[in-house]
Each structure stands twice: as structure tokens, then as C-alpha cells.
Amino acid sequence: LTPPAMAQPPPAMSMKKIAVMTSGGDSQGMSGAVRAVVRQTIASGCIAYAVYEGYEGLVQGGDLIKRMQWEDVRGWLSEGGTLIGTARCMAFMERAGRLTAANNMVEKGIDALIICGGDGSLTGADKFRSEWPSLIDELVTTGKRTAEEVKQFKHLNIVGLVGSIDNDLSGTDATIGCYSSLGRICQAIDYIDATALSHQRAFVIEVMGRHCGWLALMAGVSCGADFVFLPENPPSENWEEEMCSVISKHRKLGKRKTIVIVAEGAHDRQLTHISPDVVKDLLSNRLHLDTRVTTLGHVQRGGTACAYDRMLATLQGVEAVKAVLEATPETTSPVICIVENKIVRKNLMEAVKMTKDVAAQIAAKDFGAAMAGRDAEFAEYWQAFHITTSTDTEHLKLPTEQRLRVGIIHVGAPAGGMNAATRAAVAYCLARGHTPVALHNGFPGLCRHHDDKPEGSVREVEWLDAESWASKGGSEIGTNRDLPSADMEKTAFCFEKYRIGALLIIGGFEGFTALSELRQARTKYDAFKIPMVILPATVSNNVPGTEYSIGSDTCLNALIDYCDAIKQSASASRRRVFVVETQGGASGYIATIAGLSIGALAVYTPEEGIHLKMLVEDIKFLKDQFAKDKGSSRTGKIILRNEKASKVYTTEIIANIIKDEAEGRFDSRFAVPGHVQQGGTPSPMDRVRAVRFGVKSLQFLESFTGKTKQQIAEDPASTSIIGIRGAKVKFSPMKVIEETETDWKQRRPKDEFWMQLTEVVNTLSGRPQSALHR
Numbered sequence: 001l002t003p004p005a006m007a008q009p010p011p012a013m014s015m016k017k018i019a020v021m022t023s024g025g026d027s028q029g030m031s032g033a034v035r036a037v038v039r040q041t042i043a044s045g046c047i048a049y050a051v052y053e054g055y056e057g058l059v060q061g062g063d064l065i066k067r068m069q070w071e072d073v074r075g076w077l078s079e080g081g082t083l084i085g086t087a088r089c090m091a092f093m094e095r096a097g098r099l100t101a102a103n104n105m106v107e108k109g110i111d112a113l114i115i116c117g118g119d120g121s122l123t124g125a126d127k128f129r130s131e132w133p134s135l136i137d138e139l140v141t142t143g144k145r146t147a148e149e150v151k152q153f154k155h156l157n158i159v160g161l162v163g164s165i166d167n168d169l170s171g172t173d174a175t176i177g178c179y180s181s182l183g184r185i186c187q188a189i190d191y192i193d194a195t196a197l198s199h200q201r202a203f204v205i206e207v208m209g210r211h212c213g214w215l216a217l218m219a220g221v222s223c224g225a226d227f228v229f230l231p232e233n234p235p236s237e238n239w240e241e242e243m244c245s246v247i248s249k250h251r252k253l254g255k256r257k258t259i260v261i262v263a264e265g266a267h268d269r270q271l272t273h274i275s276p277d278v279v280k281d282l283l284s285n286r287l288h289l290d291t292r293v294t295t296l297g298h299v300q301r302g303g304t305a306c307a308y309d310r311m312l313a314t315l316q317g318v319e320a321v322k323a324v325l326e327a328t329p330e331t332t333s334p335v336i337c338i339v340e341n342k343i344v345r346k347n348l349m350e351a352v353k354m355t356k357d358v359a360a361q362i363a364a365k366d367f368g369a370a371m372a373g374r375d376a377e378f379a380e381y382w383q384a385f386h387i388t389t390s391t392d393t394e395h396l397k398l399p400t401e402q403r404l405r406v407g408i409i410h411v412g413a414p415a416g417g418m419n420a421a422t423r424a425a426v427a428y429c430l431a432r433g434h435t436p437v438a439l440h441n442g443f444p445g446l447c448r449h450h451d452d453k454p455e456g457s458v459r460e461v462e463w464l465d466a467e468s469w470a471s472k473g474g475s476e477i478g479t480n481r482d483l484p485s486a487d488m489e490k491t492a493f494c495f496e497k498y499r500i501g502a503l504l505i506i507g508g509f510e511g512f513t514a515l516s517e518l519r520q521a522r523t524k525y526d527a528f529k530i531p532m533v534i535l536p537a538t539v540s541n542n543v544p545g546t547e548y549s550i551g552s553d554t555c556l557n558a559l560i561d562y563c564d565a566i567k568q569s570a571s572a573s574r575r576r577v578f579v580v581e582t583q584g585g586a587s588g589y590i591a592t593i594a595g596l597s598i599g600a601l602a603v604y605t606p607e608e609g610i611h612l613k614m615l616v617e618d619i620k621f622l623k624d625q626f627a628k629d630k631g632s633s634r635t636g637k638i639i640l641r642n643e644k645a646s647k648v649y650t651t652e653i654i655a656n657i658i659k660d661e662a663e664g665r666f667d668s669r670f671a672v673p674g675h676v677q678q679g680g681t682p683s684p685m686d687r688v689r690a691v692r693f694g695v696k697s698l699q700f701l702e703s704f705t706g707k708t709k710q711q712i713a714e715d716p717a718s719t720s721i722i723g724i725r726g727a728k729v730k731f732s733p734m735k736v737i738e739e740t741e742t743d744w745k746q747r748r749p750k751d752e753f754w755m756q757l758t759e760v761v762n763t764l765s766g767r768p769q770s771a772l773h774r
């Protein structure tokens with residue numbers, strides 16, 4: 001995530017009073033957003049308030065508008081829902097209610113409000129702001145307030161944060177809560193999968209989303225569903241036939257189970273509701289499948305937030321406070337959004353209007369416009385879903401001479417999403433008439449195959465082979481760390497022998513290095529004068545050319561689950577600080593983002609190193625924290641240390657030093673989650689992005705068809721890396737990335753975008769600046 005540029009220091013109006021509120025339906029991550037707003041407000045020298053129970057609290061006032069202290073929000077990142085409550089408030093819909101709310105705010109001296117909620121809540125907020133001057137006037141004319149009392153309340157600052165599970169606000173790629181909710185859905189479907197497979201059953205699963213099919217579509221993509229029903233894009237007029245035809249084809253190809261996902265607001269093109277029961281009857285009566293319906297309901301709102309939502313809530317909460325502090329009376333109300341990996345401010349009312357437009361377009365049966373009203377990513381996922389599930393692809397096939405034999409190879413350690421990416425690439429190849437060829441067990445596998453000729457090391461993949469890989473962890477085609485340079489001659493020979501016409505590498509820094517070697521070996525071997533692309537996949541997220549590698553999100557989720565569990569154990573026993581060792585090689589990304597997501601006290605990275613003064617200052621800070629915590633039940637504290645942060649200060653040594661220095665006031669232990677960090681089942685984010693990048697990579701390789709070997713060799717773009725860079729998904733030529741952006745010695749990008757986030761971790765934990773300087 002790219003944080004926005006640092007805010008200016010707060011202007012002269014110090015001790016500004018900023019209130020935060022959660023409103024509308026709850027979502028995972030809202031409590032994390034409140035924590036970030038409260039702490040950033042206090043860290044900026046201002047006073048923080050929380051409005052309890054949404055607009056109801058604003059209208060009722062009194063104790064429902066409460067001053068918040070730093071300690072009040074301790075541990076909130078690990079809590080689900082919203083700890084300050086939320087409500088739907090009819091009184092606020094009326095001017096009279098808003099007048100009372102304004103009076104309550106003046107009474108407390110609050111002149112800035114940060115609202116985390118859906119489009120309804122944000123609309124209410126904007127209305128409040130636009131009416132504010134007239135509300136203030138009315139308070140004076142009706143004698144509720146004197147002119148003197150309202151003098152400093154001429155303007156109200158409003159900033160929106162989008163908290164919603166169904167990701168329905170236009171302008172942002174993700175809302176706070178949507179990936180956690182998707183996680184709940186995928187977990188349930190993964191469970192259902194096992195029983196469906198055992199009994200060869202069909203399941204129709206209803207998910208939330210009255211006007212927005214994001215959850216249904218993403219669940220379909222990440223779980224490899226057979227059919228999805230979305231409000232924005234209903235199936236054809238003849239949808240009963242269409243669905244039955246797709247599902248019976250899948251069954252004929254050998255699939256033992258069927259999953260159909262229905263969004264709550266699904267309908268046909270005439271807007272007649274499509275209920276899960278209607279779908280069930282069709283599957284039972286027409287296809288004679290043993291079919292069950294599962295409505296997931298409020299489970300989707302439940303549980304704690306996933307790593308991404310915690311990070312989003314934190315960074316957006318921080319950004320919201322900065323937006324308040326930078327606002328002038330002329331600034332339009334912003335809503336804090338995320339585009340790919342960049343936190344941005346957008347015009348709140350424009351985003352709300354676009355959202356409402358989509359609902360209106362659906363109601364007017366203008367489904368093309370409704371799809372266009374969602375972000376570009378949505379359409380790409382829709383296309384990816386179709387390509388990976390549809391077997392009726394004759395119309396998509398390329399002319400024979402443009403078809404490729406595409407080698408797919410995994411390099412390096414396994415990472416969540418490798419299989420999903422491979423499945424998508426295979427399905428794309430088959431849809432377009434290319435031949436997907438799995439090169440099993442990395443480059444050594446390819447070369448060994450040539451020596452020993454074992455069956456199956458280089459294998460053309462069928463649709464059914466890859467079909468079940470959407471949610472699988474590990475590497476189904478096998479992976480290996482060894483590089484082609486171990487035997488370049490033989491590698492080239494094998495490329496020719498198996499007529500590899502394009503190559504997709506899925507892997508981490510080793511995969512990156514392998515592609516670099518192949519590119520440079522082109523001068524010697526014609527076999528490598530083919531289009532080649534790497535799809536970054538590694539838990540460490542240390543591949544140059546991208547800010548995100550598949551697998552890193554799975555790793556972060558595994559780490560935060562681990563840390564939440566040990567934190568809990570500490571609160572049940574003694575006052576304890578855990579020093580947790582993370583993976584990541586020489587990149588502190590995983591440690592830092594996990595630190596951001598669990599509210600770590602400090603994060604030790606290889607980039608910053610560890611020195612004696614740092615430890616001394618951090619131990620002082622710990623003593624201070626434990627002293628303040630007296631009587632609190634949430635006393636487990638975490639320091640994250642990357643495995644390569646220091647050669648001298650190992651994780652165990654740090655834990656021992658802390659224990660010794662604590663002199664019995666608290667305890668310290670070290671913990672090493674190790675390979676737990678590779679995660680079991682990949683996270684939904686890794687799965688969906690794997691599918692999207694898999695399809696995009698194949699489209700990229702395909703764009704070189706018709707070019708001669710010479711033309712390909714001369715085109716630097718013909719060996720590229722796909723990655724997220726700021727607000728964009730881009731293919732970057734390897735030559736440029738290798739030569740200008742790679743720190744080969746440390747095996748990481750020269751410029752790591754996330755380094756700026758260490759400041760957020762430190763600010764929100766209250767870690768003293770003195771710890772950072774030798």
C-alpha cells in the first residue's frame with residue numbers, strides 16, 4: 001500500500017477536536033479504523049472523541065459522545081465489528097435531528113467528524129456538512145446557543161471512510177471489511193466443497209449484496225464456482241438453459257461437485273428475483289443433482305478483520321485525520337479510497353452519486369452501464385471468471401497459426417495463490433486454443449525429464465487437471481529453487497524439444513533471477529527468444545517491479561492469527577511481551593505490515609537494523625506501557641523481528657534481554673512461527689489476484705504472436721514482470737527493473753514503497769523517536 005505524502009504539521013488551530021463514528025451495517029475493521037483515528041488525532045496534538053451508536057449517539061449526545069484516550073483503543077485492531085457501536089437512526093434523516101446533533105457537537109466543541117460507514121451514512125454526513133452553517137444560525141436564532149458560543153464553529157469538516165462488507169462504493173477498489181467478509185465466505189465454501197465432493201452434490205450458496213455482486217463474483221473466482229448470479233450483470237434471457245448447460249458440461253468433463261453462488265440481490269434481466277431455491281429446483285429437476293441450499297447470512301459480518309482490512313482501516317484512518325487537518329473551508333468533503341495499492345482522497349459526494357447511479361442503472365435494466373459504473377477491476381474479474389469456468393469457448397479461439405505452446409513453471413518456495421494462477425493460465429490457454437504445458441518441479445525437473453524421461457515431468461494440462469486448484473495451497477506442479485544457469489544448455493535444449501513458444505514463471509526472487517538469466521542467455525540460445533513473463537509469488541514480497549506478490553497476503557493472515565493467539569495467551573496469564581520472528585529474507589515488508597495489522601509495539605527490520613540504543617529505548621518504552629496498563633486485561637504485547645534484522649541481536653537474545661531488564665515487572669518470550677507463515681489455504685485476496693494476474697499474463701504473452709524471434713529478442717518488453725505499482729497494474733521490462741531497481745545483494749527492490757509505513761506503525765504504537773536514532 002502506498003501511503004499518501006506526509007501531511008503538513010497541524011496548523012495553528014491546535015487542540016482541534018475530532019470525532020469518529022461508525023454507522024450503518026457493521027463490518028470487520030471498523031474498530032481498527034477508530035483506533036487509528038483516535039491515536040493519529042492524539043499524536044497530532046488534537047483531542048479525540050468517539051460518537052457511540054452512530055448518528056443516534058450524535059443526536060442523543062451526553063455520554064454517547066465520549067472523549068477518547070490513547071489507552072482506550074488498545075487491542076482494537078484484533079476486534080471484529082465496531083466497539084463504539086453502530087445504528088440506523090431515523091431522527092438524523094430529519095432536519096430537527098440534525099439540529100440537535102449540531103447542538104451536541106457545539107457543546108462538546110467538536111468541529112470535525114470522521115464517519116466510517118456505507119453510502120447512506122456518507123450521504124447523511126455530507127448533508128449535515130452542507131446544512132451546518134444554517135443549523136448553527138438556527139441554534140443562535142432559537143436561543144439555544146449564543147453568537148459567542150458558535151463563533152469558532154462556522155465550518156464543519158467531514159471525512160468519509162468506507163466501512164462496508166459488500167464493497168459497494170464506487171471510486172474505491174476495496175471497502176473496510178470486504179476482504180474479511182470474502183474470507184468468511186470462502187472459508188465456508190471451502191468447507192462445503194469437501195462434503196459436496198464426497199457426495200457429488202450441488203450447493204447453491206447465497207451471499208450478501210443487495211445491489212452489489214462483488215462478494216458473489218469474488219467468491220466465485222476464488223472458490224472456482226460453476227456459476228454466479230450478480231445484480232449488475234444478470235445472465236442471459238435464457239439463463240436457466242445457460243446455467244444447466246454450463247454445469248452439465250462441467251459434470252461431463254468429470255467434475256464431482258457443483259457450486260453456484262447467488263448474490264442476495266440477484267435477478268434476471270427483467271429484474272425478477274432469482275432465489276437460491278429457484279436455482280436449486282432447476283438443478284434438482286433438470287439435472288437430477290442432489291442439491292442443497294446454504295444461506296451464509298450474518299456469518300459474513302462476523303469474526304475479526306483479515307490483515308488487509310486491518311491495514312486498510314489503519315492507513316485510511318490516519319489519512320482521514322490528515323485530511324481533517326489539511327482542510328480549509330473551501331475543501332469539499334473527501335472520502336478516503338484505495339486504488340490498487342494507493343490510498344487516495346476522492347470527492348465524497350461524487351463517489352456516493354456514482355454508487356447511487358449504479359443502483360439506478362440496475363433498476364432501469366441498463367446493465368452495461370451498471371458494470372461500467374463499477375471499477376475496472378470488477379470487469380476484469382468478471383472476464384476472468386468466465387474464462388476459467390466456461391467450456392463453451394469456440395468463439396474465443398485464435399486462428400491455428402497464432403496458437404502457442406505455453407510453458408508454466410513454478411520457481412522458489414511455495415506461496416499461496418500459485419495454483420490459482422496456474423489454473424487461470426491453463427483455462428485461458430484452453431479457451432484461446434493455446435496448449436498449456438506444465439513444467440513440473442522447476443528447472444531441475446525440466447532438465448531431469450530430458451535425462452531420465454520419467455512420465456509426466458513436462459505435461460500438457462487438461463481443464464479438469466487444473467479445475468480443482470483454485471483454493472489449493474502449495475504447488476500442484478511442484479516447485480524448485482534451482483536456476484536455469486545450473487544447466488543453461490540443457491534448459492535451452494528442453495525448450496526446443498518441447499516447443500515452448502511462451503513462458504509463464506510463477507515465483508519469487510528466484511523466479512525473477514531465473515527470468516533474468518533466460519533473458520541474458522538469449523544472445524546464445526534462440527530457444528529463449530520467446531515472450532516470457534514472471535508473475536511474482538512469494539511470502540516475502542521482495543520481488544522488484546511490483547509492490548505486491550501473491551502469497552504475501554496469505555502469509556500476513558497466518559502471522560496475524562498467530563500473533564492474536566499468543567497475545568491472548570499472554571492476557572490470560574502473566575504480563576508478557578513476545579518477540580516474534582518473521583520470515584521475509586532481507587526484506588522487512590512482512591514484519592512491518594504484520595506490525596501495522598496487529599498493533600505491534602515495535603518492528604525490527606533488516607533495512608533499519610537493530611542497535612543497542614534502540615533496545616534500551618524500547619525497553620524503557622515497554623516498562624512505561626506496562627506501568628500504564630495496570631489492571632488492564634489486554635496486556636500481551638508484541639515486538640516483531642524479521643529473521644535477518646540483525647546478526648548479533650537474535651530473537652531469543654532480545655527476549656532474554658527484555659526479561660532481564662524487566663526485573664520481574666513483566667515477562668518476555670520469543671516465538672518463531674516458521675513455515676506456518678506460508679499459510680495453509682491461500683487467502684481470497686491472493687487467489688483472486690492470482691487469477692487476474694494469470695489471465696493478464698497470458699494476454700500479455702499472446703500479444704507477441706506473429707513476431708519473429710529476432711523481433712522478440714529486440715523488444716525489451718518481451719521479458720517482463722507483472723506487478724502492482726501505485727494505482728496501476730503494469731508490465732515492466734525485466735532489463736529496466738534488473739538494472740535500475742534491483743538490490744541484487746540484498747535480494748529486494750532498491751526502493752521499498754512500504755518503508756514509509758514504518759512511521760505509521762511507530763506513531764500508532766507511541767514508540768519514542770529516540771529508539772530510531774543511534
Ligand code: ATP
Pocket residue numbers: 023024025026055087088089090092093094117118119120121122123124125127163164165
Ligand atoms: P450499509 O452499507 O450497511 O447499508 P449505510 O451507511 O449505507 O451502510 P444506511 O442504513 O443507508 O446504511 O444509513 C445509516 C444511517 O445514516 C441512517 O440510519 C441515517 O441515520 C443516516 N442516513 C442515511 N441516509 C441519510 C440521508 N439521506 N440523510 C441523512 N441521514 C442519512
